[in-house]
Amino acid sequence: MSDKKTEVGAKARVDSSNALSFSAPNLIDQEKRNFIITATACTGAIGAAAVAVPFIGSMLPSERAKAAGAPVEIDISKIKPGEMMLEEWRGQPVWILNRTDEMTADLAKHHDELADPDSKVAQQPEYCKNANRAIKPNMAVMVGLCTHLGCSPQKKLEAGGDMGENWTGGFFCPCHGSKFDLAGRVFKGSPAPTNLVVPPHQYLTETTLLIGVDTVEA
Numbered sequence: 643m644s645d646k647k648t649e650v651g652a653k654a655r656v657d658s659s660n661a662l663s664f665s666a667p668n669l670i671d672q673e674k675r676n677f678i679i680t681a682t683a684c685t686g687a688i689g690a691a692a693v694a695v696p697f698i699g700s701m702l703p704s705e706r707a708k709a710a711g712a713p714v715e716i717d718i719s720k721i722k723p724g725e726m727m728l729e730e731w732r733g734q735p736v737w738i739l740n741r742t743d744e745m746t747a748d749l750a751k752h753h754d755e756l757a758d759p760d761s762k763v764a765q766q767p768e769y770c771k772n773a774n775r776a777i778k779p780n781m782a783v784m785v786g787l788c789t790h791l792g793c794s795p796q797k798k799l800e801a802g803g804d805m806g807e808n809w810t811g812g813f814f815c816p817c818h819g820s821k822f823d824l825a826g827r828v829f830k831g832s833p834a835p836t837n838l839v840v841p842p843h844q845y846l847t848e849t850t851l852l853i854g855v856d857t858v859e860a
């Protein structure tokens with residue numbers, strides 16, 4: 643067994659809600675509204691990092707550094723098709739989305755609308771440079787931070803709804819309007835320049851995901 647496996651186990655959870663409120667008073671002009679939305683979303687993303695502090699605050703410096711960068715082992719057996727889990731790794735929110743077969747099939751339907759449909763920009767490990775940006779076709783693993791200015795996009799997993807009749811599910815960043823599909827690929831016209839980051843990861847068993855390293859022997 644590799645030495646790296648001994649690093650596994652520093653696990654942290656954060657609240658799964660990343661929804662933002664849009665109930666700003668009508669008297670607030672658009673400029674102030676944009677500032678508030680940006681600040682709120684980015685604060686939420688940063689908050690994910692803050693969760694880890696109580697766990698590592700009492701450790702020695704060397705232990706602290708190791709825990710902050712340690713891989714995170716996750717039981718994904720409870721994520722039903724169509725559902726998403728939020729975890730934290732290196733102070734960043736990481737989404738684990740169990741796409742339904744229909745969601746996965748829909749990924750091939752809007753290539754013309756995407757800025758980088760074939761994931762040519764190195765925003766993912768080589769083993770995820772494929773049609774689904776995933777090791778398991780239905781299981782998406784992404785860092786939940788917008789590649790524009792780092793806000794945390796909202797999940798808009800369902801087709802249609804307030805995103806319009808052509809929407810097949812994905813993520814919407816309210817800060818400046820970037821849109822991503824269910825593989826984290828950015829739509830053309832978004833201020834975000836690249837697809838969402840796929841972190842290094844691997845499966846230790848059928849239902850155990852390891853985020854942060856991809857060289858441990860399964």
Ligand code: FES
Pocket residue numbers: 788789790791792793815816817818819820833834
């Ligand atoms: S941070 Fe600007 S669109 Fe997401």
